[in-house]
Amino acid sequence: MLTRRRLTASLAAASLLAAPGLGRAGAVPRRLRIGVAMAGLGGRPYSFAGAVAVMHVQGLLEKEFASGGTSVEWHFFAGAGPAVNEALANNALDFAWQGDMAEIVGRSRGLATKQLFVAGNRFPVAVAVAKDSSIASLADLRGKTVANFQGTTLQLAVDRILATAGLREQDMQMVNLDQVTASEAVAQHQIDASFIEFGLTPQTEKLLKIIYRSGPGEPELSPQTSFITTEAFALAYPDTVDRVVRVAVGAAHWASLGQNRPALYAIYGKTGYPPVFIKSMFDQQDPLVFSSPLWDAFAASQLARSAADSYKFGLIRTQVNTAQWLDRGPLDRALASLGLQHYWPQFGADGLTRVS
């Protein structure tokens, strides 16, 4: 606790020095530094980050802030969430798109952040094995060498999925590999299986078979990604945070429109993943549900569940309270100003019951 308070204090002090007009309406930062916990194949600076990817590729924030002289910096981290956390701790980012697990790890260690909006959830997680493998179910993974991208949001989903089969990480040899390397390793028979969210390239896809995929009926197993800002930045530039979220909600609306699907896939295509792969991944998603930025009962409970599960699975050492973490203000104001309050469907805590 001491560390968190101390960090907040030092961050706040740093931003005080940088911004004499602290918290005053109209204060404009010199630059926005946005971190994305994903990079495309071969480190391409693109992502599948939903509305955040749309903002990036369409240059929406650059346009929004052009007149005020605020520049926008995008940083893509192949090291995913853990690398973003290090950048946040170094005070090198103002905003970040990350998975829930890495966000929770960061918060448990005292990173002072605020949750702004949801940017992707209900994403299926699959288990890939070699075509000729004898592994046919989750239970067969016991004692096998299995890849998982540790410390990223995938790890949490993996632990949950294993638990459905009564398994734990300790029941198998878990090797830490990024998803693309992992699926290649499976294809080359170097390891037995890999958990993947995306990371199946067409070259490896032919050599692998999927023995498990979390279904639409169990959204609580899936990773959730969101957009956060640092407390220090939100304190110094509340107006800027509002503007960023408003632009993002506009981008989420654009991504939710069926007719924009080909254009959205073209944005995702910049990651280097081939169109067929992107289509197969996102076609199964309802764009209205997948692109929703809302902290509905499902998204909020999912974050709380992820925090509880991270503690349960030993991924964090101190519990994280998620209720005080959500800052719904900027999102609510953005929805109201764009007239989108009732545009996206809302779900109950289980993610299945539609409430509005």
Added chain:
Amino acid sequence: MSQTTQILPRVIPSPRRWKLPTPRLSVLRGAIVPVLLLGIWQFVSARGIVANLILPSPWQVVQALHVLVTSGLLLSSIEISLQRLFLGYGIGIGIGLPLGVLMAVSPLARKLIAPSFYAVARVPLLAWVPFLMVIFGIGEALKLAIIAKAALTPVTMNTERAIAAIPRGWVELGRLYRLSWFTALRRILLPATLPPIFVGLRLGLVQAWAALVVVELLAASRGLGFELAMSRQLFQLDTMVALMLVIGVIGFILDRGVARIEFILIRRFGGVA
């Protein structure tokens, strides 16, 4: 026979008497830099010059170390890592020593092997990793191959040089006295070559330890290097620093251990450093 053995030590410089400095003073002197570093570390973290999440305070690291010890994780990781080390190091010595001897005693073998060996030795270990990964996969074989490779180079090179550098006069003297094979080994070969060979063995062990940690960072599911990588992934940098300290201390102990064996052997057989 007994006559010759009595005469020889006078001709060959007598085994160097190793004098260790008084332990207390050397420990004190050796502690100056660590204490200084600890002070700087404490100062930097207390003043918040580096964010506390990035550079934890010494006390946080002590606490993390305590968690590592009490959970049993540290001991089991050390066990796994040391097993890998000794197996890989054993393979490295098993190939490196005979190879060094062969290149030193047979000009033909030297002509055949040396160019390839030195070419191979010049490629940094990390550059070998992708290639060895393709050959050995990412399993235990890869780890052993990399550790063995790390130990092999210094062991072979130093062994070869050690034997090649035996003064010609000594060998001739041995011939002159018609020393038995065993006596020649005992009185000439060992004293002349032990110290330089041990330099290779020590270098090999240190490099094997460093290579082990690197290879465990890459693709392992247990061991000190794996836990190091894992603690970074889970943003537990206090645990990471604690593990780094443990790795350093073990490396130091291993090096001192070989130095100790060297000391004992040299006292036993004599040696020219």
